[in-house]
Amino acid sequence: MKKFIAIIAVVATVFVSLLAMVGCVEATNLDIDDPNFAKYDENTVVEGSAYDLFIESYNNWVKDTNYVRDERFTFQANNGTVATRDTHLIRKVVDDKIYSQEIIYGTKLDSGSCSKKYYFDGTNAYYTNNTSKRDITFNKDTNTLTTKDWGDFKAFEGDVENENYLMKEQITTYDFSKRDYLSPKHDDKIYKVGDTYYFSITFDCTHEMMTTIQKVALDDFLNQTGAKEEGFAIENDAVTIDFAVKEIDGLKKITMWRRTEIYSGYHASVGIKVSCKQTCLSKYTYGNAEITAEDLNGLNK
Numbered sequence: 001m002k003k004f005i006a007i008i009a010v011v012a013t014v015f016v017s018l019l020a021m022v023g024c025v026e027a028t029n030l031d032i033d034d035p036n037f038a039k040y041d042e043n044t045v046v047e048g049s050a051y052d053l054f055i056e057s058y059n060n061w062v063k064d065t066n067y068v069r070d071e072r073f074t075f076q077a078n079n080g081t082v083a084t085r086d087t088h089l090i091r092k093v094v095d096d097k098i099y100s101q102e103i104i105y106g107t108k109l110d111s112g113s114c115s116k117k118y119y120f121d122g123t124n125a126y127y128t129n130n131t132s133k134r135d136i137t138f139n140k141d142t143n144t145l146t147t148k149d150w151g152d153f154k155a156f157e158g159d160v161e162n163e164n165y166l167m168k169e170q171i172t173t174y175d176f177s178k179r180d181y182l183s184p185k186h187d188d189k190i191y192k193v194g195d196t197y198y199f200s201i202t203f204d205c206t207h208e209m210m211t212t213i214q215k216v217a218l219d220d221f222l223n224q225t226g227a228k229e230e231g232f233a234i235e236n237d238a239v240t241i242d243f244a245v246k247e248i249d250g251l252k253k254i255t256m257w258r259r260t261e262i263y264s265g266y267h268a269s270v271g272i273k274v275s276c277k278q279t280c281l282s283k284y285t286y287g288n289a290e291i292t293a294e295d296l297n298g299l300n301k
């Protein structure tokens with residue numbers, strides 16, 4: 001789960017004025033090419049539990065050895081007056097190999113713009129990270145992110161096992177290991193249109209849950225935003241992830257999910273309230289993934 005406000009020491013009066021404009025924000029629209037996605041029509045309900053189908057399709061995804069994950073993320077703080085971020089991630093899993101590339105473009109007080117790659121060849125891992133913002137472009141008209149230079153691969157110096165886990169198995173930092181962790185607002189129905197199953201998973205994000213069961217998710221929010229735990233809140237005490245699942249090669253597999261989070265808190269350095277909205281849309285295609293020579297350009301083993 002990507003959560004972000006790079007709000008550094010805000011001392012100038014003009015920034016305080018901007019921060020005072022608190023309210024709900026509208027993030028960039030992310031393209032959804034399925035007209036039925038997240039349209040929960042009672043006439044299309046089928047037998048089964050959304051939670052059970054989520055666990056089944058998640059486990060099938062984790063075990064899959066050939067797929068492409070194409071993901072877009074957008075973020076705004078205080079209607080974009082404080083910070084914005086747009087990212088595009090492409091990740092490929094081919095047998096025991098993992099390839100990932102991501103372009104991040106931030107504005108205002110977001111200083112995280114970069115383009116980066118990660119490659120695990122089954123034994124060793126390599127990465128690139130170009131942090132030169134002048135090389136990165138976000139065309140709002142076409143909603144396209146590009147970079148002039150990815151940089152050359154270097155040996156990855158971090159924890160490869162953990163990095164591979166994050167690449168292949170982490171779909172969210174919310175703990176979904178028990179049905180009890182879902183919100184009372186959760187809809188456990190499954191909807192089906194044509195060959196696609198649709199459902200949503202809604203997590204209980206009350207203060208009590210976030211400071212206990214979902215502490216990993218809360219810490220991720222606080223670390224990424226610089227917010228204080230006191231006063232941090234998620235709108236409506238819940239976060240919903242919408243899913244689309246299809247049966248592929250005899251197994252139910254996730255083909256798309258969308259997570260939307262609206263939250264607010266007080267920044268630790270200045271104590272000013274900031275409201276944020278972020279949306280992540282992830283799409284999956286199976287069976288045709290290929291890690292190309294162009295992907296690995298700059299890799300000299």
